[in-house]
Amino acid sequence: MQPGNPSLKHLGPQILIDQLKMLLIQLLVSFKRAVVYKTTTWYFPQSLKANSIYHGGTNFGRTAGGPFITTSYDYEAPIDEYGLPRLPKWGHLKELHKAIKLCEHVMLNSKPVNISLGPSIEADVYTDSSGACAAFLANVDDKNDKTIEFRNSSYHLPAWSVSILPDCKNVVFNTAKIGTPTSIVEMVLEKLQPSNSKALNWEVFVEKAGIWDEADFVKNVFVDHINTTKDTTDYLWYTTSIFVEENEGFLKKGSSPVLIVESKGHALHAFVNRELQGTAYGNGTHSPFKFKQPVSLKAGNNEIALLSMTVGLQNAGSFYEWVGAGPTNVEIKGFNNGTVNLSNSTWTYKIGLQGEHLGIHNAVGMDKVNWVATSKPPKNQPLTWYKAEIDPPPGNEPVGLDMVHMGKGLAWLNGEEIGRYWPRKSSIHDKCVRECDYRGTFMPNKCLTDCGEPTQRWYHVPRSWFKPSGNILVIFEEKGGDPSKITFSRRKVTGLCALVAEDHPSFGPESWQKDGTGSNKDIPTVELKCPENTLISAVKFASFGTPTGNCGSYTRGDCHDPNSNSVIEKLCLNKNNCAVELSEDNFSRNLCPGVTKKLAVEAICG
Structure with a gap:
């Protein structure tokens, strides 16, 4: 097919709209990059970057384009596809916004002066006519930390990071120093619950392979x-x-x-x-x-x-x-x-398909074919429609439909189209990483994970689509799967982790905004907050000293305050939220002299 083919004119208006949308998106992205370039985008941790999407979403029905794009367009956004904040990204980005807001007036009323402070070190300094000043100190070395002198003061800059100084003196934010807790999110399995019987009963309709009615x-x-x-x-x-x-x-x-x-x-x-x-x-x-x-x-x-x-x-x-x-x-x-x-x-x-044509996925067309009732739906059978009457999963958490044991097809709930499902496995030959090193120039495949795993396993089903009982789940399976293993999963925050060091920025955006001058120096603090109606039920790990590892795999270092666990339990246990200062009141500051100490915590929400 070539441009100008009259047989494709039906696509013209929609394509023009799509092209205009793409052009607008490109202009917005270009504008954003131009504005944000010097205010930390290129130095923001890769795992925390927001890019051009702040809130993930779902391509319900057949709206996913691409082709070969999943129904989920989560893209690790600060707010995920299900509407939950993705921590620490959401919290760290929130702190970044607050820090830049502190510099707003001087940035909008002056032009930046770029100053080289040495190899791979630069400063962008804003000064207005009133004498107000704001500075962004950048270390563009993607391997080595730097200690620099700026206006007669010394500053430590981790590799590939930016520090924000709203008064050209005090650091309120550094892109590589993350104080926001990390949320532990799990997909909690829930079996399909029948509405009107003890056992789940399925009804089945099999499509004819080939011409199912008069040829078109x-x-x-x-x-x-x-x-x-x-x-x-x-x-x-x-x-x-x-x-x-x-x-x-x-x-x-x-x-x-x-x-x-x-x-x-x-x-x-x-x-x-x-x-x-x-x-x-x-x-x-x-x-x-x-x-x-x-x-x-x-x-x-x-x-x-x-x-x-x-x-x-x-x-x-x-x-x-x-x-x-x-x-x-x-x-x-x-x-x-x-x-x-x-x-x-x-x-x-x-x-x-015949089932599509008759609309058997919704209440209007459901009775137009002869469904065959069974308590044991056929497995690995192609071109098969499955129908079941179910209750919603308990709780109020967001819901996903787990289709990992099915092949490829379409799914509906109460006539609403969940979308295409296809838990096709990604290539095992892709270069996945166990831990993402965010430093350096961004590349799309830089931090690939889950090689060899399904590209999408769970398919978002909005809670608003469910009735209190008698929900009709319809599945069309193209090539064969095991419908008896279809389940729901509740997306639930089950725990929190936090890691804060003594050298965390000493002035937080919150306290700066309250004071207005940055005269009240903050004590580095670990803050934990479980979801509403849940409490911190257990402390899985706590260590003040030199802990190592990541959330879910913290280990004690050679330097460790033995009272760490009891301090966290005293301040946090059976509470929805708590704040633990890295102070002498809580921990031994004489522990391991000359070493920058950190507090690592992992807690369970329940």
């Missing part, structure tokens, strides 16, 4: 998938038939011919005589793919049915509105006379 049209060529469906559905059936003579060698030898399908994308299930033979798909960077699979053919007539699927529309790149999908070449190898090409055979087309 017949052609001797392949049509483009997207141009044909107009994105009203992910699915388009391409069916043809081939006659196999009884003298074919593969029938006598027991060998299998090989079906080869070349496609522009995005995915495909191949059926022969209504039996699933295999699946193939492209990926987010390269949609085209080749399906190559031995298939079972019988003597006589054989039906070849290809279910072509899209996984969201292309929404970026040059001429992306002209990018198509669907098969371009089909052949079978292994016949006595060589390879048989079916590309110019008579192909019969059917748009969408």
